[in-house]
Amino acid sequence: MTPILEEELKDSIQMADEEYFQRVVVGRVHSSVRGTSESSIKAFVEQHPQYDCKRKSWKGVYKRPEAKLYSPFCELFESVIEDFKIENRAVIDTHKTEVHHREGSERLGNNDVKTSPDLFVFGKGSNFHSEKIDPSPQANYTYCASPCEVKTEQNLKEGIVTQVGVYARQCFIQQGNRKYVYSLVMTEKQAFLLQFDRNGVFRSLPVDIHKEPEKFVYFILLVCSPDPSVLGFDTNIYWRGDKRYIEMFDTDDTDTRARIEYEILRVDGRPFIFRRNIRGRGTVCWKVKDPTGKVRIIKDSWQADGRALEKDLLKKVQGLKGVGQMVACEDDRPSIEVLRGMEGHDLPDGISDRFPRRLVLEAYGNTIDNFTSRTQFLCAFRDAVAGHQNMWNKNILHRDISTNNILIGEDDAEDGNRGVVIDLDMAVELPRLASLAGVDFRTGTKAFQSIAVIASAEARAKGRKCPSHDHLDDLESFFYVFCWICMGYTAIGLPLDPPPDIHTRWETLDEPNLAVSKEHFILVPHGRGSETDEVTQNFGQLFQDVLDAYRSFLAPHISRKSKRDLKPQILEELQSSSKTDYATVLTILDTAITKLKEEETEEESEKRRSLQALILGRRPSPMPSPPRGPSSPSEGRSSSLKRGRNDRGDATVDDDVPPPKRPQSNSVSRTVSTASESRMQTRSHPMQSGEGKGRLRGRAAARGK
Template sequence: MFNASQDASTPHRKHSQTGAATTALSTRKTALHEELSSQTDIPTCSAEHVRSLYLNEVTDDEITKFLNETSFYNNGRWTLPPSEDLKEVDLYAPYVNIANDIVTRIRGPRANSRRIAVDSHATQLAHEEEEQTTAYSSPDIVIKATGSSFQIPQTVKRKAGDLGFSNIASCFDGKVDGNVGEKDVQQLGIYSRQIFIHQPNRKFVRALILTEKRFRLFHFDRSGAECSPYFNVHDEAHLFVRLIMGLSSHDEAVLGFDTTIQWKHEDGRKYHGTITVEHDGEVKVYTLNDPEPIFKRYTIRGRATTCWEATDEFDNRVVIKDSWRSHDRTPEHEFLSEAKRLAQERGIELQGVVNMLAYQENLAQTTQFRAQPQGGLDAHHRIQSRIVMPAYGSPIHGFRTRLEVLYAFRDVIAGLRNLVCVELIHRDVSINNILLNEGGKKGNRGILIDLDMAMRAGRSKMSADFRTGTRMYQSVAVLWSCTVDEGDAPPHNHLDDLESCFYVFVHLVFLYVAPGIESTTPLPIDKWDNVDPEIVYPFKESFVNGAIKSSLVSPFWGKEILALIKNLQLFFRQILREKAEWDDAFHDPERHKALVKILLENIEQHYDHVLNLFDTTIAEIEKIDLAAGSANTLPTATPASANGSTSVRRSSRLGSGDRGSNAVTESRGQKRVSRDEDDDGPLDERPPKRATPVASLADADGN
């Protein structure tokens, strides 16, 4: 729950997702706090809301009976150590004993075979991050669990007694009462974030702060965090028992799991699973090919995009994408359904764009788990949906040949034109959203995915926004929007998506000196990958208007690719010059509107020109490869790095020849900054606007 005074627009804040594997926990705590709330304090739910939880887990009579029988509660007080000279460690054993007594007395003596409280303050629970890490943390007390969604942690020696974030239901931190405070949410956020990462079908996580006098409940989900008031642990014994029963529930849905995903186990580890999708009244069960999703996000709040590889009943491979969108955003499946409908009506073959096989809307809503805010719908309210799509190939950076790259880009650019023909603008073209489609026919050799951030073309009120998209690939015009008041920038249009394709292509060619091998030398375009859009867009403009050094293109790519990049550069240079005229007419609305209209009336010519550049280069390389007999052969010579040296390294993020379907592996340049994709990149506050617009870029993408 967030306070009603909070702005109703999508929040913009920093995030805890980072590629730095060695990030200190203190830094992670700060990032988590900024991620979870744009205000100073985490919002507090009502006591009444807490009392409404877990009513079906245990009856009042059962609680009363327990309190009358247990030896840990006498004369209205729990057997907890006094405050005098108290240390936190003194609280662990008493609370572990109390929790286990609650569970075994109420559920029966065999209950602790599935749920048991464990003193874990001295146990190092390994973290998982985007890159390899040695980080760990140690909750004071955890509820160790077994069941479909749990598994023992991955270790060299798989012992049944192993404890990790993959097999805990909830966690508690003990505190001396005088030491509780704002940092508690940061500490519990560290644990909860790791639970989300290790348990990818988790919808929410709850945790407790326990002192010798009081307790407090914390709740984490894709809308952020909320906490309860403090309760006196002695006076509120009934409530405390109910919470322990709920936080150790045998029902995984009660614990916060998506139970449409189920697993079987072998030696304590998941090995076979199913995922259920209900589409148009038909329930379909898919087989999960791997216990780990092929893609997941590493933050708590936001879209939490998770992709699973699966097979249907006919053994067809598919990818199933789960995500949590903001309640006021159009769901991706509506864009895809509308695109297919309009394409059929207009006789357009919708090639180069992802094909949706099925979807399920409204699997869950964060309002089902959280306290209801005062004054209406929570601005951070999110809705879970599921999309089923064919399993294509790896993202474009998994290429093996030059032609494979050219085919994919050519067909994705044609796909962007197809989207415009059905009145859609993508708005987030990136290196991870362009997939190879090995074996696909012309038109489908590259596939554009992820229409989460799409918009309907011609929405004059939807201005370009620097917080939407992936920073590395945003157009100059989108970046420029940070210099004007929100809503004043012209709408995102087809030229912005085309320009993003250009930057993805440039990044791929400059970064990779050969398939799977990245340059070890710094690249001038690395400056594009900066959180601050005001820093990035002058570099982008300079790149478009400047000279390109041939040394940036390795021998693997050849002079043909270098020539293609230079020809694309000339095209976008001319576009920027035409947009510069918009700047001159910024204070003359009629002239400005006329100039914008002229530029945007040339949509077909723009796409035809860019596609012709790719087609010409493809024909040249096909001829060369045919003569050399090397169309499908990787280079055998050690490729040169971007500066001409042979100092290279194989990409640790891609592996060698990994062609997993729709597998999204992060590459350099991955700061996604979508204003609604709160988990997908650092969301910066709007920078102070400049006193005057930049001369060549004012109104740079109007519509």
């Protein structure tokens, strides 16, 4: 993840002004650490046995190997914490301690990644963890107040920002209630403060630790502050006993609303949705219940200045099926600019101030990649597409369709709400009679962006016009969600380990190569009219038919949007064609749902007949061949073994298993036959060798990243 993080934080560093230290560091230390003043800190330095007042230097801290610097810095932190009686904080030398990561979906169990911050400021209290949990081991990012780093002047590089960013990122992910994370970087000569937040990185001016020892102590006091809010914690999220709570309004009615406690409904108190990025919206979602027992979702995010407020858009979609519904909101908290103490100062080019938003939403199920059956997934996917159309009919375009932004409906959800679209952070209200805005590669989630959105990076760099961002771009994003799940999961929702290489490509390729990869994935199979077999083994032939039909629908639109002379479109001009587009996709899905239910009904009937035959003492009639996608946990395990995995998850290869043959008929694909009558010419392509004839066919060998 380091190269991705490096790209993410690139060009985001804001430098402090000359007055920052006195205005922010000194002010926050005095307000949060009892007994601190300029005189008390000066007295601490003068009386400290490690500081030589005559030579103006800290003993043991001079040019020497990095390994020799950990101990004196650790001892200094310990004495500051002890002398200023800072409760609930401790410093740990962790340069040899491996601290576990948590990456992406918890279902993947990616806990084998570890890092080792040099010094680890440990914290405890109601904002860190349950009062009834013994924080052992202490070197755990859940309990990290501030990860700090030690370097020598010789090996201090700009890469230090990315290195420390890896630690800060884990604090965001594992704690869930951080607005920002401080880190102190120290060498034998200087120290400077880093603040990681949703706008990237803020960096203080360095201080000479020997000639300005009091400033150095101020820095230590800041990163060890006993006040969680000074360390960047949201103190409205806290533990009491063995339960975690969020304090928030109970309704959107400003005349009657009151602040209440929502109990978080996970034993470990973690959010069920979180974004891995530091920089960006930082969306976090919690499943909670109010004091009456009603289940809700609380969503936290950071919206860029100038964007339409999500709460206003949610009011416009009130009552629409397939769209998440709002109960209450809170949007009057300090922005990044204020949290940095840099009000009125310019941010780096291309970066806007961000404001925290908290919403209480109607409750739904988990994200769509947490499905448990093929029927549940397909019905949720279908209703989410219909929900998107409902928004489009209200002149609202979502622009960020992804696995995180589609939720499965509640168990008893009626048709239309079996899946819902959430997260309108990037949504816009469209003008009916004005040209739509052009696609922008900075909008959406990379793995699920349309080709036109991805290609806009190069187009904008070259000063070319971009096509309008319309409903087709979002329908294309839905297609990638469908492929992501059907190619990366079993039929009962177990993620493949390792995941397919297409996941890695869609997440990590740069824009030009990503556009090429997706073009090849859609256009080449469509253009040559050949059979494909990407998801049959996981989900069965029916889902391959859906994929092919959906791909055939998208192909001509993608080809059209790739032309450079497209004129900007007006919403009214799209109304008629958009009805046909949604109807085509929904027909593909509805046809598949009907056939899937028929399959399942027939399978149940066969099972009952077989059971009855056994009871009557007759030999049961042979069962029909099951779908290639597993439909039970035991089938899921056997499928994994066939695909080249043993019980330990080690990769093996079974070259004797031939790829399954596809039937010639494709009833679902025929629903879009009019869209695929004119075949495109197959053309040479840079990614053809990686994604062409051999693309995941048969899935005989487990693919690594």
